[in-house]
Amino acid sequence: MIKSKLPDVGTTIFTVMSQLAIEHKAINLSQGFPGFDTYPYLRDLLAQYVAEGYNQYAPMTGVPELKKRIASKTANLHDVEFDPEEEVTVVSGATEALYAAISAVVDIGDEVIILEPAYDSYAPAVRLNGGTPIYVPLNLPDFSVDWQKVKDAISDKTRLIVVNTPHNPGGYVWTGKDLDQLYGLIQNREIYVVSDDVYEHIVFDDNRHLPLYTHEGLRARTFSCGSFGKTFHVTGWKIGFCLAPKKLSQEFRKIHQFLTFSTSTPMQYALADFMENPSRYIFLNEFYQKKRDLFLKGFKELPFKFIPTQGSFFQVVSYAHLSNEKDTELAIRMTKDFGVACIPVSVFYHDKQDHKLLRFCFAKEEEELYKALELLKKLRF
Numbered sequence: 590m591i592k593s594k595l596p597d598v599g600t601t602i603f604t605v606m607s608q609l610a611i612e613h614k615a616i617n618l619s620q621g622f623p624g625f626d627t628y629p630y631l632r633d634l635l636a637q638y639v640a641e642g643y644n645q646y647a648p649m650t651g652v653p654e655l656k657k658r659i660a661s662k663t664a665n666l667h668d669v670e671f672d673p674e675e676e677v678t679v680v681s682g683a684t685e686a687l688y689a690a691i692s693a694v695v696d697i698g699d700e701v702i703i704l705e706p707a708y709d710s711y712a713p714a715v716r717l718n719g720g721t722p723i724y725v726p727l728n729l730p731d732f733s734v735d736w737q738k739v740k741d742a743i744s745d746k747t748r749l750i751v752v753n754t755p756h757n758p759g760g761y762v763w764t765g766k767d768l769d770q771l772y773g774l775i776q777n778r779e780i781y782v783v784s785d786d787v788y789e790h791i792v793f794d795d796n797r798h799l800p801l802y803t804h805e806g807l808r809a810r811t812f813s814c815g816s817f818g819k820t821f822h823v824t825g826w827k828i829g830f831c832l833a834p835k836k837l838s839q840e841f842r843k844i845h846q847f848l849t850f851s852t853s854t855p856m857q858y859a860l861a862d863f864m865e866n867p868s869r870y871i872f873l874n875e876f877y878q879k880k881r882d883l884f885l886k887g888f889k890e891l892p893f894k895f896i897p898t899q900g901s902f903f904q905v906v907s908y909a910h911l912s913n914e915k916d917t918e919l920a921i922r923m924t925k926d927f928g929v930a931c932i933p934v935s936v937f938y939h940d941k942q943d944h945k946l947l948r949f950c951f952a953k954e955e956e957e958l959y960k961a962l963e964l965l966k967k968l969r970f
């Protein structure tokens with residue numbers, strides 16, 4: 590028998606809820622993927638590169654054209670220069686970027702601070718590399734960071750902190766003050782940062798995504814992980830990237846080299862061409878703002894409490910004032926009896942703390958969102 594390295598890890602809730610949604614023909618607002626297709630032009634570009642024979646291994650660190658586009662996007666949007674050849678690496682999804690970055694830093698016995706609720710891939714990556722996750726709860730109800738708690742969690746063994754902005758599931762977007770606070774806590778220590786920025790182009794109202802690398806001190810220690818899946822509605826392509834200073838990128842690439850070696854060649858060429866026009870990512874905010882506003886307008890007529898999400902394509906709502914039902918049970922009941930699937934937020938906590946919160950994904954067609962809102966009106970506690 591194999592001695593499991595992750596004995597407590599089973600099928601994720603995302604699979605369970607999506608399966609349940611299919612079984613009960615429910616509207617699936619659980620898993621975080623767009624309910625609409627990508628741009629026809631991007632599909633055509635991919636087909637074109639496949640037809641033209643771009644079908645063999647790409648360079649290990651990525652196709653130069655795409656790395657240049659990523660670097661120029663970062664320079665245009667945030668006025669920060671990354672060397673496309675030394676500091677930009679294309680990988681097979683942000684999940685790979687997160688794993689490779691965590692693996693590059695974490696050694697046996699190291700402690701890694703994870704802010705909870707947290708995306709589910711961070712802790713297993715830490716554990717598989719012999720590290721120990723140290724969980725720090727985010728403030729409720731807004732999912733901001735409790736800096737005193739982070740300070741208290743730092744020990745002599747702390748080697749890394751994992752950041753996620755805009756935040757999944759909470760939708761909190763880090764501010765300049767957060768960046769300063771983080772740097773203040775780690776500047777005199779050799780502590781690195783993995784920043785999960787997959788929702789960088791999905792930010793609402795007056796909020797702005799502020800990547801950690803815009804802070805000079807943090808730039809030297811940060812692996813910034815991005816996802817084309819989220820930005821261009823192609824989550825099934827599993828393609829992303831990592832931005833990090835040269836020395837960090839060198840170590841990152843050593844891991845990437847033996848995880849996947851390289852990433853889909855025709856997809857890289859297609860994305861490089863597609864990104865020629867910056868409006869394709871700049872206007873994503875507006876595109877999703879409409880969906881968020883429509884969804885929240887409907888939610889105002891429902892008995893839930895919520896703070897409008899600042900970023901990502903998720904909204905968390907509370908029913909703590911309505912019922913004591915477990916969030917997992919309510920999510921299952923909603924799917925089976927009312928035809929709408931969502932994710933119970935307790936699954937984003939290592940100890941399954943139940944704050945009576947549910948996460949809904951609104952990256953869906955308007956019609957589907959209206960339908961879900963109609964169905965939710967029938968919900969009884």
Ligand SMILES: Cc1ncc(COP(=O)(O)O)c(C=O)c1O
Pocket residue numbers: 621681682683684685708753757785787815816817818819824827828829
């Ligand atoms: C916070 C966060 N990080 C990473 C990912 C994974 O991104 P990718 O599909 O590019 O691996 C997701 C996908 O849901 C996510 O929500």
